[in-house]
Amino acid sequence: MTDTALTDTTTVTVATDTAMRALGSAVAAETRAGDLLILSGPLGAGKTTFTQGLGEGLGVRGPVTSPTFAIARTHPNLGGGPDLVHVDAYRLGGPDELDDLDLDLGMEEAVTVVEWGEGMAEWLSDDRLEIAIDRHADDTRTVRIRRVGARWSTALAALSADELE
Template identity: 55%
Template structure:
């Protein structure tokens, strides 16, 4: 499934729509070049989940945990990871292990930017979201279900 987004607001809105399908234990991998809109999609996911605090790129801290905000209708925590800097280390899988993401993966929605080839083993199933920035500045957001009931859930989108 591919969705075209003309603006950052549309990318965030798509994240909000995807958030309605999410449940504890879900793993999402966001892929695309710098500036494609991965963090904008994560912001939409966070808004849809009703988590507290601003959602910004965790490039320098690598991971941020966002608790549900009951006043915003929050229902699930979200762990937002940016594995961009891990791609240049000798042992990126070891670095992922040190983040101890598997400790929270069952009770939260885990969203990982730049995690391809590093975090798929955290869950039996995952949703890969590939964002392509086109020459006209639109974004082509493609949703790739991997295992579980992702294909059925995406039919509701």
């Protein structure tokens, strides 16, 4: 799949781990089965912390932890919503190894999060959230949420740091 011309970015400053989880939960309120989220940022930026909040917001079985060594984990939904597929592409050699996971086969029933997925996972969906996290020396984070495709054209534009505390 290829990039569409419909993109927009929202930037939020997040002060704490609690606020990062709240951001994940706020994003969860907008997600549905079939959605793809691609997370990027350095080690310790808060990718898994964000995904923990997303999992809480979706109501999935936890705990949500980094799947670095498992590569991918599926967290079943405890209610009637979509499952969470949590992938860590850090140790993968490229898009071909990501393709070997067959993520596209189950994406219609789950929300799929790919940590370290920038430059590797975009082909999975024309409609996606690309979330880049930068952690600063004072432990605050700048989170840029890029909405790609018609599915996300109007979602999440009103997020603010005030809502996350």
